Amino acid sequence: MKRENRRVQALLAALALALVAVAVAVAATAYVLIRTNEQRAVAARQAEIAAKGRTVMPFDLERTTHRFTKTATGGVQTVSSDDPADAEQVALIREHLTAEAAGFSAGDYGDPASIHGGEMPGLRELEAGHGRIGIRYAQAPAGAEITYTTSDPALREALHAWFDAQVTDHGRHAEHG
Numbered sequence: 351m352k353r354e355n356r357r358v359q360a361l362l363a364a365l366a367l368a369l370v371a372v373a374v375a376v377a378a379t380a381y382v383l384i385r386t387n388e389q390r391a392v393a394a395r396q397a398e399i400a401a402k403g404r405t406v407m408p409f410d411l412e413r414t415t416h417r418f419t420k421t422a423t424g425g426v427q428t429v430s431s432d433d434p435a436d437a438e439q440v441a442l443i444r445e446h447l448t449a450e451a452a453g454f455s456a457g458d459y460g461d462p463a464s465i466h467g468g469e470m471p472g473l474r475e476l477e478a479g480h481g482r483i484g485i486r487y488a489q490a491p492a493g494a495e496i497t498y499t500t501s502d503p504a505l506r507e508a509l510h511a512w513f514d515a516q517v518t519d520h521g522r523h524a525e526h527g
Contacts, residue, residue, distance in 0.1 A: 396521035402465045403520070409442035411523045414493070418513035419527025424483065424498035425509050426527065434492035443493035451487035451496045454480065466519055472512030479505045
């Protein structure tokens, strides 16, 4: 009888381990499927943003890089030609960021809204608070930059959220500085 009980206990323990192994395998498979779907959604969003960006930004996204650097008072948005000697891209970047800085100073964030959507994080706050944000354009060696400064903590957070959304949406065309 004892031997039979041990055998039953051993079989039950083996069955329990097998069930745990199956549960782990199912959970791992579900995780992989979820991650794959998330990655596909991000890739689709980035492709959509790149297509919309081509209608707003005159420079070639494949030959330039956006850099978004958060600071204690706001941040710096830089667009650079990947080839500093590419005079055409540098000129197009400077032309575009000059116009963007002027628009942003007036509270016009229509270009980012048309690319990223009107619900882009930080966008509405920046439009509403544009009078409390200093916006300065400057040429950079291979392009240009816009510096945003504010003493308003809520607007600084809106700028940072806006920067994060741009880096996510632009994918390989953008980075944090």
